[in-house]
Amino acid sequence: MNDITQILISSTTKIMKDICTKELVNEAEQGRWAADLWDILADSGMITVAIPEELGGNGGSYTDALSILRLAGKYSAPIPLAETFLGNWLLADLGEQVSDEPLTVAFPKGDEQFRFQKHGDEWIISGKARFVPWARYAKWMIVLGQSDVEPVLALVRPANGKIEYGQNLAGEARDTITFDDVLVTDCRVIPIEFERVINQLWYGGALIRSVMMAGALERILELTLTYSSERSQFGRPIHRFQAIQHQLALLAGEAAAAGAAADYAIEAYQAGRLSKEIAMAKIRINEAAGTAAAMAHQVHGAIGFTYEHTLHQSTRRLWSWRDEFGTETEWGEQLADQMMTFAQNELWSFLTSK
Amino acid sequence: MKSLQLPVVQLSEQTEALRREIRDFIHEEQEKGMFEPKCDSWLSGYSPEFSRKLGERGWIGMTWPSRYGGQERSAIERYVVTEELLAAGAPVAAHWIADRQTGPLLLRYGTEQQREFFLPKIAKGECYFAIGLSEPNAGSDLAAVSSRAVKVEKGWILNGSKIWTSGAHFAHYMITLCRTSPMNQQNRHEGMTQLLVDLSAPGVTVRPIHLMTGEHHFNEVIFEDVFIPDEMLVGEEGNGWKQGMTELAYERSGPERFLSTFPLLEELVNILQLTGEKRLMGQVSRLVSRLWTLRHMSIGIAQMLEEGTAPDVAAALVKDMGTQFEQQVAEVARLLVSASPSAAPSSRFEKLMTEAILHAPGFTLRGGTTEILRGIVAKGVVGK
Numbered sequence: 001m002n003d004i005t006q007i008l009i010s011s012t013t014k015i016m017k018d019i020c021t022k023e024l025v026n027e028a029e030q031g032r033w034a035a036d037l038w039d040i041l042a043d044s045g046m047i048t049v050a051i052p053e054e055l056g057g058n059g060g061s062y063t064d065a066l067s068i069l070r071l072a073g074k075y076s077a078p079i080p081l082a083e084t085f086l087g088n089w090l091l092a093d094l095g096e097q098v099s100d101e102p103l104t105v106a107f108p109k110g111d112e113q114f115r116f117q118k119h120g121d122e123w124i125i126s127g128k129a130r131f132v133p134w135a136r137y138a139k140w141m142i143v144l145g146q147s148d149v150e151p152v153l154a155l156v157r158p159a160n161g162k163i164e165y166g167q168n169l170a171g172e173a174r175d176t177i178t179f180d181d182v183l184v185t186d187c188r189v190i191p192i193e194f195e196r197v198i199n200q201l202w203y204g205g206a207l208i209r210s211v212m213m214a215g216a217l218e219r220i221l222e223l224t225l226t227y228s229s230e231r232s233q234f235g236r237p238i239h240r241f242q243a244i245q246h247q248l249a250l251l252a253g254e255a256a257a258a259g260a261a262a263d264y265a266i267e268a269y270q271a272g273r274l275s276k277e278i279a280m281a282k283i284r285i286n287e288a289a290g291t292a293a294a295m296a297h298q299v300h301g302a303i304g305f306t307y308e309h310t311l312h313q314s315t316r317r318l319w320s321w322r323d324e325f326g327t328e329t330e331w332g333e334q335l336a337d338q339m340m341t342f343a344q345n346e347l348w349s350f351l352t353s354k
Numbered sequence: 355m356k357s358l359q360l361p362v363v364q365l366s367e368q369t370e371a372l373r374r375e376i377r378d379f380i381h382e383e384q385e386k387g388m389f390e391p392k393c394d395s396w397l398s399g400y401s402p403e404f405s406r407k408l409g410e411r412g413w414i415g416m417t418w419p420s421r422y423g424g425q426e427r428s429a430i431e432r433y434v435v436t437e438e439l440l441a442a443g444a445p446v447a448a449h450w451i452a453d454r455q456t457g458p459l460l461l462r463y464g465t466e467q468q469r470e471f472f473l474p475k476i477a478k479g480e481c482y483f484a485i486g487l488s489e490p491n492a493g494s495d496l497a498a499v500s501s502r503a504v505k506v507e508k509g510w511i512l513n514g515s516k517i518w519t520s521g522a523h524f525a526h527y528m529i530t531l532c533r534t535s536p537m538n539q540q541n542r543h544e545g546m547t548q549l550l551v552d553l554s555a556p557g558v559t560v561r562p563i564h565l566m567t568g569e570h571h572f573n574e575v576i577f578e579d580v581f582i583p584d585e586m587l588v589g590e591e592g593n594g595w596k597q598g599m600t601e602l603a604y605e606r607s608g609p610e611r612f613l614s615t616f617p618l619l620e621e622l623v624n625i626l627q628l629t630g631e632k633r634l635m636g637q638v639s640r641l642v643s644r645l646w647t648l649r650h651m652s653i654g655i656a657q658m659l660e661e662g663t664a665p666d667v668a669a670a671l672v673k674d675m676g677t678q679f680e681q682q683v684a685e686v687a688r689l690l691v692s693a694s695p696s697a698a699p700s701s702r703f704e705k706l707m708t709e710a711i712l713h714a715p716g717f718t719l720r721g722g723t724t725e726i727l728r729g730i731v732a733k734g735v736v737g738k
Contacts, residue, residue, distance in 0.1 A: 245728060245732030261647045264646075340626075351649070
């Protein structure tokens with residue numbers, strides 16, 4: 001890890017500890033936009049890391065940006081940082097200018113495709129996107145669809161459509177946006193190679209959620225270690241009991257495995273490989289999320305099961321994020337596609353090659 | 355919590371070239387009928403001939419100084435060679451202990467004379483060692499060791515016994531942890547010493563203890579007034595506990611802690627490819643993801659050992675997760691492909707399944723039980 005990454009990590013940690021408090025996260029769940037948190041990250045230049053300066057970015061690597069994102073995951077930051085990274089990286093890849101305004105991405109599910117009809121200088125847009133992260137707060141939203149002539153990616157303003165509020169298990173905004181033949185002037189429509197962009201979003205989405213989960217797992221391990229040292233029963237801190245120690249050891253194992261899997265997925269993404277590494281990381285980290293959340297709650301006892309305690313902010317996110325951008329089964333099928341096709345006795349080569 | 359952060363290791367082109375070299379060698383040997391892939395081959399695949407061949411190619415004692423027969427290669431290069439051998443289920447049991455832990459122990463604590471005498475022989479794949487830690491009354495509680503050596507002129511007289519000693523029936527020597535001062539109940543780690551015992555010396559009896567499969571790997575080794583010359587003392591008298599613990603760091607977290615059933619996993623994938631069961635392959639992909647993660651954690655630890663840090667907690671953690679994984683492979687495989695594992699298997703899958711199931715209980719016992727490892731990890735992360 002280089003010096004710049006270290007500086008980014010320490011300044012982001014400070015911002016998160018100072019601003020992204022338990023109260024702020026709870027208020028966000030009640031419907032308050034965490035403007036202060038977004039603004040300070042934007043002012044510190046954190047939002048556009050990994051985008052070249054000539055496209056309006058702040059330079060640096062994906063690894064740098066994902067180190068910031070891991071901390072956002074760790075502290076349950078209630079802002080579309082991941083979606084803004086993902087959307088901006090896609091735009092930059094298409095040679096488009098980016099900004100540090102909140103952005104979200106509507107990943108098309110099933111037959112959810114938007115239609116764009118050219119109408120003079122304007123566009124008539126129709127389509128519906130469900131479960132769009134943070135859409136109500138986003139200045140812009142990336143949607144994929146078809147124009148009259150070709151597949152396109154469009155940058156639209158969610159406010160131009162109809163917004164129905166929704167939430168995931170963690171109370172994070174997941175809204176439904178409907179455009180019903182809306183005439184829009186304020187949008188950018190960019191022709192794309194559809195399969196390639198879908199692939200970038202799917203793998204990129206799995207990566208960002210994996211990294212955030214690795215952060216959240218680190219957090220629940222810390223909370224659990226602290227609790228087990230502070231809580232006494234039968235006259236001693238509960239971490240002195242072997243039954244609790246075994247839970248702590250397993251929890252530490254899941255957190256460490258998730259951290260390692262995320263590191264190698266990041267390395268693959270940085271090298272431009274949208275392939276097996278990200279799939280394997282999402283599978284492994286999804287598994288860790290479920291196992292570790294259960295153990296953290298078990299050690300915390302009743303208090304961890306309440307809204308008063310902080311634990312739920314991370315565990316509810318883990319339960320949500322593991323299903324966003326692919327479950328173990330969905331990624332397992334993608335990996336199985338590859339595993340059905342290599343030659344006999346080649347499993348080891350598959351595992352050890354890039 | 356820093357103790358759980360493992361470095362991301364990029365394997366160099368040179369290391370990958372070495373991988374191709376060892377892989378080709380293994381492939382040729384297998385084609386020649388030198389060996390059949392076997393689960394748990396680092397414990398049960400005994401072939402002095404294969405060990406000698408590895409020695410000839412410089413793949414034993416790879417990291418040691420050349421003046422002792424080593425190749426001065428990196429820990430990561432050694433890692434790659436060992437993982438290739440294990441993944442192929444190659445017979446590496448004969449030299450395994452000597453290469454993995456006796457060599458490094460002697461390099462760290464041995465006398466010049468010991469290094470010059472033993473290391474070149476080990477590196478040639480001709481001199482094998484056994485581990486002398488557990489005793490009938492000292493298992494997980496290793497500090498209860500009671501084998502005792504009394505100082506006499508020019509040496510020591512050793513009495514006592516060691517148990518669960520893999521390969522003592524073929525090993526030439528044993529690094530034996532024993533007491534050289536009476537046990538102090540206040541500090542049981544005091545007064546222990548490591549002695550290099552020639553297993554062919556008068557007074558040494560090696561008694562087989564057959565595994566539940568009927569195979570012979572374990573032994574009880576009994577010492578009755580065995581004379582150990584002064585020059586066979588390893589390190590310092592009284593420092594045996596600390597030296598023994600250093601040895602354990604090499605024992606945990608290596609690829610042998612998650613690859614013992616890899617040959618079965620590979621055969622499972624082979625079968626699902628042939629039968630076209632993509633949905634079932636989806637279930638295997640979860641094991642593969644687990645393995646991919648474990649391997650990278652284990653390489654990270656190898657890198658830390660190379661840099662001179664002792665990641666004890668992370669090593670215990672990887673061994674715990676890795677050995678659980680080894681057992682899980684057999685459990686998943688039996689549900690995905692119907693077979694009749696038996697002593698007279700009718701296919702390679704059944705043979706590997708039999709080996710995996712019947713060897714599985716040992717995975718989570720040897721080198722520190724699951725219970726001991728989790729205690730180490732918990733105390734490490736709590737920081738108390």
